[in-house]
Amino acid sequence: MNRPNGRDRAIHVGTDADxxxxxxxxxxxxxxxxxxxxxDEAPTEAAVADATGARLVVCELSPESGVGPLVAVREALPDVPALAVVREADAVDDALAAGAADVFVRRDGVDETALLARRMDGVAASPADASLGAESTERLLDAIDDSFYALDADGALERWNDRFRESTGYDDGELEGMPALDLFAGADRDRVAEAIETVFETGSATVExxxxxxDGETxxxxxxxxxVTDGDGSPRGIVGIGRDLTQRREREDRLVRLRQAVETITDAAPLTLFEVGPEGTVSTVRGETLGRRLGDGISSGDAVEETFADQPGMRRAIEAALDGESxxxxVDVSDSTFEVWLRPALDEAGSVARVVGLALDVTERxxxxVMLDQIQANAEEVIWISTPGKESMDFITDAYEDVWGTHPETLDDDPMSFVRAVHPDDRVEAALERQQADPDAYDETYRVVHPDGEVRWIHDKSSGVYEDGELTRVVGIATDVTVRKRRERKLRLKNRAVETAPVGIAIHETTDPGNPISYVNDAFEAITGYDGDSIAGEGVSALGGEDTDPDRVETLASAIEAxxxxxxxxxxxxxxxxPFWGRIAVAPVVGGDxxxxxxxxxxxxxxxxxxHEQEIERHLTEFGEVLADDLGAPLREARDRLNAATDDEPDEELRRAAASVETAVSLVEDLATVHSFSVEPRRLSESMRGSSAPLGSRDE
Structure with missing residues (x-):
């Protein structure tokens, strides 16, 4: 304990003496x-008997001690003003009620030492009016959100609160004695100077x-x-409040923008803003769309019953709004549909002063x-709209039930349930994750398995919907390609059959002049030596040569053409x-028509x-030659002798023998005739025998 004496100017009760x-x-x-x-605790009268020169008491209070120490101080030193120090703002009123001249609320983030020094000066400077001054200081400096300031007669800063200091960015030492006009610039500085003069002349003024x-921020x-005047009415200075208008200006700007937006929308969009008075009269504020649909328009002062004579739904809604219900x-008006909002506006007494109405022409919407409902019910494809992360499925056509085998309502509770139907070998989770980043790149084909085990092939493709550059929705179409997949599988099988067929196959384009070849299989190349590139664009005549019968080639070309x-x-x-002997068969490829x-x-x-056929013919020829040579002469001799024997009335038997011999001679001569024709030039046959093997197996 530090004992007081007559020279001490302050007494402190508490633990934070330093x-x-x-x-x-x-x-x-x-x-x-x-x-x-x-x-450490409240001193007794005897303990402070020699502290007659004390100017104030600084008394620390805590939740544990309550106001007890302050009450004891006031009893011991009733004539010395007390400054109470508390930790909680809720304790301010109790401290003031216990007799504190001022209350200092400790808080983090501020210069508590400087603030306490100022408070000590304020309490010690005016002991006669300490109680009133303390309460006013507390309310103005700590409790209010606005800036408090006090100027001397010269317009220099004399007092201020924390809010004022924070708004200026200067510390207490810089603000002390600063001319108030230094905080303003340009025309604002002139307006503030005029306002200060007005205060001294009239007693008060307000200026923005x-x-x-x-730091230069405004x-x-x-x-x-x-x-503020002294006892004889002489001006001592100015006290006042500064209220930050930032939020108010922002609200005013928002209202202006809102008003402009409403005016722009009502002027550019099929929107009508109207009012209904408490007596039931209608007037248009902006927009004429609703009035044009009504035919005669909306005439100010007309009753609701007249304006909306043919719209009972509108009349009922207005009556409900006049009763205070939004x-x-x-509402159908003529051949148009309007979405109408009605809101009652109340006066100070809480009665409906008017009804504000907004009517938007939503006919096209x-x-x-209706068209969307038709698409949803009748589209064969599964058209879907979802959020990017599949948190919700906003739209899906009824075809989902046919394609997935599950009712679309299952997606309401679990938007990702469609994934569980995907075939285990065709997982799409990774593709769906990529879809969130780039929905336009999503293009997947997979299988889904119905609850009954049926498998369907699905082709699923999506694109993004963007608002202000942000992806908000993903729209896609899932098509059942099961039939196409089956056809593709059959086509692949046919293609393999064509490719591996042991007969040469060529496809001709009949829509082009000359019916050129556009495709040949491997067997065609093995038989003819022509691959697809070397014979592309050529007709069937490309296989001809010097030994080819041109008439037969023309016959084939004509069949292809026809x-x-x-x-x-x-x-x-x-x-x-x-050369080689070839058999060419041609046939048309017929389409669906x-x-x-x-x-x-x-x-x-x-x-x-x-x-082999020619070899047989050669053998027959050789046999004919032998037969003709070996039998011809004896038969002719037999014929001559028979003829001589039958000259003189031959009997019947001799005539028959002569006829038989004649027949045999004729046959032998026919064999000789056959021998005179060439079956095939020997040169061509020898050439063919040297090249009859497939190209791939001949010696180089």
Whole structure:
């Protein structure tokens, strides 16, 4: 305990003596840390009997002690003003009621020492009016949200609160004695100077100006000032409040923008803003769309019953709004549909002063809604709209039940339930994650398994819906491609069959002049030596050569041109010029309209069978030659002798023998005739025998 004496100017009761002494050192009234007497608890009268020069008591209060120490101080030193120090703002009223001249609420983030020094000066400077001054200081400096200020007669800052200091950005030392006009610039500085003069002349004034903070930032503030006088009425200075107008200006700007938006919308959109008075008269504020649909328009002063004579729904909604109920409904007006909002506006007494109505022409929207309902019910594809993360499925067509085998309502409770139907080998979770980032790149084909085990192939594709550059929705279409997949599988099977067929196959484009070949299989290349590139664009005549019968080639070309079937066996030539016997059969390829779209030719190497046939013919020829040589002469001699024997009335038997011999001679001569024809030039046969093997198996 530090014992007081006559030189002490302050008494401290509490535990934080160092802090109070530091504040006393900064105080202009106490004047030093050595002029503070500290007590752990409230001193008695005897303990402070020699402290007659004390100017104030600083008393710390806590939730545990309550106001007990302050009450004891006031009893011991009733004539010394007390400054109570509390931790909670809720304790302010109790401290004031216990006799505190002022209450200091401790808080983090501020310079508590400087603030305490100022409070000590304020309490010690005016002991006669300490109680009233303390309450006013507490209310103005700590409890209010606005800036408090006090100016001397020269317009320099004398007092201020925390809010004022925070708004200016200056510390207490910089604000002390600063001319108030230094916080303003330009025209605002002139307006504030005029307002200060007005206060001194009339006693009060209000002005709006931009406060310029230390860092250059400006804040719109409304300042209200009142004149302070001394006992004889002489002006001592100005006290007042500065209210930050930032939020008010923002609200005013929003209202202006809202008003402009309403005017723009009502002027540019099919929107009508109207009012209904409490007596039931209608007037248009902006927009004429509703009036035009009504035919005669909306005439100010007409009754609701007249204006909306043919719209009972509108009349009922207005009557409900006049009774204080807001309403929103769809109303048919002529051949149009309006969405109407009605809201009652109340006066100060709480009665309906008027009804504000807004009518939006939604005819096209409702027509689109009907169309959308038709699409939902009748579309064969599954059209869907969802949020990017599939939190909700906003729209899906009824075809979902046919394609997925599950009712669309299952997606309401679990938007991702469609994934569970995907075949285990066709998981799409990773693709759906990528869809969130780039929905336009999503293009997937997968299988879904119905509850009954049926499998469907699905082609699913999506694109993004963006608002202000932000992805808000994903729209997609899932098509059942099961039939197409089956056709593709059959087509692949047919393609493999064509590719691996042991007969050469060529496809001709019948829509192009000359019916050129556009495709050949491997067997065609093996038989003819022509691959697809080397024979592309050529007709069937490309297989001909010097030994080819041109008439037979023309017959095949004509059949292809006419879309008929045909077959010819003729000498063909390979790509290297070697001849071979080939059989070419042609047939049309018919489309769904029974029209030939292409032609196909089948090529076979029949050299071996043809040569076998020629070999048989050569053997027959040789046999004929032998028979003709060996039997011809004896038969002719027999014929001559028979003829001589039958000259003189031959008997019947001799005549028959002569006829038989004649027949035999004729047959032998026929065999000789056959021998005179060439079956095939020997040169061609020898050439074919050297090239009859498939190209891939011949010696190089």
């Amino acid at each position: 802090w109070v002494r530091e504040a006393a050192a900064a105080s202009t009234v106490v004047g030093g840390s050595q002029r503070v007497a500290s007590f 100006a931009e406060l310029v903070a230390k 804040t719109p503030v409304e300042y209200t000032g009142a004149l 309403a929103r409904d769809l 409702e027509e689109r809604a 879309g008929d079937r045909g077959s010819e066996t003729l000498v063909l030539h390979r790509a290297d010029g070697t 029974d029209e030939a779209t292409h032609a196909v030719s089948f090529v076979q190497d029949v050299t071996e069978s043809k040569e």
